[in-house]
Amino acid sequence: MGLLALLKKLNRADKESRILVLGLDNSGKTTVLKQLGGEDVSRVTPTQGFNVKSLTKSSMQLNVWDIGGQKTIRPYWRNYLDHTDALIYVIDSSDQKRMHETSAELDLLLDEDKLKGVPLLVLANKQDLLNSISPEEISNELKLKSICNRPWTIRPCSARDGEGLTDGMEWVITQINEKGMGGL
């Protein structure tokens, strides 16, 4: 499913919806966005700032923000948290050495007041690689089951070939629609 198809599923006709995509460097955030936009994903370079995809149809707008994940950029993440409707946290499932680091960064984000109650989709990316670990193992590493103050889910995916992205994005849109109707 592309971003335009997602836009059509949104119920919030009179409002901008904002999805924030974060994660460590090389986790595949930009590739996720490019794959959703139907673009070539064979040449993706490290993001040195942000990439915004803005989709507009009539009065409906969907903005997806991908912020660079390098260590020097991460302190700036908090500048982009305002009015977030859903957080997508991307993990390189093959980078087991940095599971602790990505877990610590996610914990910091979930403690932010501006993200209070914001639905969280964790994408266990790079499942196509032989050395990747399963979503269940990542869930344990990140102690996701201890999250009780927001809707969350973890989904396996491969941004490189698009596998699993539709499933995750449909969950995100459902959460945004429910939030718009007075849910969490």
Added chain:
Amino acid sequence: MVDVAIQHATQRLNDSCITIPDETVIEITDLILRNADTGQFLWKSLYKSDGHQVATRPINDFNIVQRVLVDDVASRPSFEIATDRKKSICLEEWAFRFGFVMPKSVNSWQSVVVSAETKDGDGKRETIDSLKGVDFVIDTLFYDGKTFLSKTCFRFRYVES
């Protein structure tokens, strides 16, 4: 077959009047047009080149056009498209607020706009024939709050191949 010939023009202000983080430069590095239905590449600007560029398909043949703006450090861009500046006809205008921009960063903004229906379907989309010989201008204006920072202008013209 109709081709698109593009004459490229830019205009920049002196950076010394800009009160945003040090060594900030406002510069659009690429403007890309793509058919968002298929991802098919239509046209890419050559920011630092002179002369005309030719694309192989008229842009408004497509239902959805995706614009990709890549820039170095920017704030509050406002796009404007006008067919004829002397008559000040503005076809489309839309703004986007970036908010905070990291110093010395390179950022991109991709805007996907679903076009109007064709006139056959009671829509407002212009036909290729009505656009021949008309200059199109895409103006990109950058603001920091209410302070005007810079403006970049891309000029298009549809021509017979």
